[in-house]
Amino acid sequence: LNILLCGDFDAAQRQQWLDALQAALPEARWLDRAQALVEAATVQAAVVANPAPGSLQGLPKLRLIQSLWAGVEGLLADPTLPTEVPLARMVDPAMNAAMAETALWAVLSLHRGFFDNAAAQRAGVWRQQAQRPAGQVQVAVLGLGQMGAAAARRLHQQGYRVAGWHLHNSPAKVEGVALHRSENALAPLLAKSDIVINLLPLTAATRALLDARFFATMPPGSAIVNLARGAHVVDADLLAALDSGHLQHAVLDVFHHEPLPGGHRFWRHPRVTLLPHVAAQTDPHSAATAVAANVRALMQGAPLAHLVQRRRGY
């Protein structure tokens, strides 16, 4: 069982992945791109993490491309990606849990004014804010996939009023979370939300969705949390909404260009809390378990999990 492993990781990261994958799937041999081309007729699967364009060409027996990352918009943008080979996204329980933690931390920080407390500490000012119960805070989660559902569930458990927006098939059902499913439902949902969390996939339909009109629909004093992709946001529109004070705060984990360039206004904006794309990282151990399950399903002719619908874009 020969599997191509390639991606944009450095030597140490590659070794960490190799260790985890070998432990989870000891029956496999893991080949780099050069080895895979030599033994091209034997390579049945590829496990990839943002591989260079063209990395999956020349493998005639390939029957599965398994991404190590949850987002596959980079893979789909490669015009040489074999179109007939099933492509699977990573769904990693540890990553879902980490994303839910980050969403909860952002909501607690916004709800309880802890970002304001941090600014007051830096200014040397003792300033107490009023306290309101979680049940008075309305949170919208855009995208109820695995990660959005995990975030919505935790927020509901903490007593927040949570609604979800999910356009396409098979949103996760989350107890206590109202589900909105039409394009027309987005504006009324935004208009009543104190905090909006973006966990949508990046597709042609969602790119630049968070624009001036989107922010203007949110109520004055509300906050945005972007944990999905930088390209969901029109940066200039977000900055304008923050500058005017219409939006109270933005928590941003993802950016058009990463690392975020040093001159970008997000770095220094008093209403921006910036994370360096750490909201949820794939955990090599639990991700390797997911890879092994899909590779074994392939070998046994069983259904593959988490396949990407290429027309939909995720």
Added chain:
Amino acid sequence: LNILLCGDFDAAQRQQWLDALQAALPEARWLDRAQALVEAATVQAAVVANPAPGSLQGLPKLRLIQSLWAGVEGLLADPTLPTEVPLARMVDPAMNAAMAETALWAVLSLHRGFFDNAAAQRAGVWRQQAQRPAGQVQVAVLGLGQMGAAAARRLHQQGYRVAGWHLHNSPAKVEGVALHRSENALAPLLAKSDIVINLLPLTAATRALLDARFFATMPPGSAIVNLARGAHVVDADLLAALDSGHLQHAVLDVFHHEPLPGGHRFWRHPRVTLLPHVAAQTDPHSAATAVAANVRALMQGAPLAHLVQRRRGY
């Protein structure tokens, strides 16, 4: 039914409390200190919030002193406090929930490195930290009263490994939270904890408990969260433990003197996150409900709730 209402609140705060108390207990008349002295023979209960020393003298028919605050060490320090009148602490479900939120926010921030991210943002540095699962983080909650138990329960629900330490009678039982009950158990518990949360009452036994020996017992790189009282901490010892890097971080909501004086090193210390005593505020509406329940129990001769054991100190 005449009740004395007095405390250190300003006119607006007094009115807010009056509104909530009148709604919860419409059969009562609420008197200030001057009125209460005029009608002294009719005052059966006092509802107090850090009243000036001597405020409860001269009321021969007093049968209940109900604090609006959870902490009563200020009341007990008043040598003129009538010793024979039952004294009740406030137990406010909204306050318990707020305390659990603050504890959870502090633990999420420490576990996931979000305080470090904030410092990196201010320094203009893109620096990703490793991610570890909540199940690898050991949290100790000191004091499993109403607020400690609420915090421990939420932390356990989020997947943290949680242990509690509680010396005196009737700690709350929290599913999944190991309970340690002896003085000797404290050091081994501290020694294995990544994060220690102080929610003890302030008594002769707990004053200055968080001293050099306490911090030295905690492991290198661990963090302290003080949500109880400033006098639990020996400030100079905490600063030394932070300066040396033995403690990674401190989250402090309470201080020896509040507001914290402008020159105090906590304000500017890079390892200190400072909150202005907002971890949990008493909610007038739910607190008034608790007051009404105890006053009605008094009138009906039923048992009073949350009575202070004066010898124990809380």
